[in-house]
Amino acid sequence: MNEIYGGDKGWYFSEKWNKFILRLPNEEAGEFIKAMCALNEGEKYAFKSAVLEALFEMITGSEA
Numbered sequence: 001m002n003e004i005y006g007g008d009k010g011w012y013f014s015e016k017w018n019k020f021i022l023r024l025p026n027e028e029a030g031e032f033i034k035a036m037c038a039l040n041e042g043e044k045y046a047f048k049s050a051v052l053e054a055l056f057e058m059i060t061g062s063e064a
Contacts, residue, residue, distance in 0.1 A: 017059065020055075020059075021033075024052075028049060028052055031045075031047060031048065031049070031052060032052065032056060035047065035056050036060075039060060039062055044063075
């Protein structure tokens, strides 16, 4: 299985992101996951890192 999907209101986690997230420092990995949760709730997430924000937007196709 390449992704975990939570249905119509859920979000998915692609296995392709594993290496990316595992290589992030713990704080930034948590920030990325919190941003995914905010996106699912229809909220904006204020990133501390502009680089991480740009990567998030590239991966999800959504503005943080």
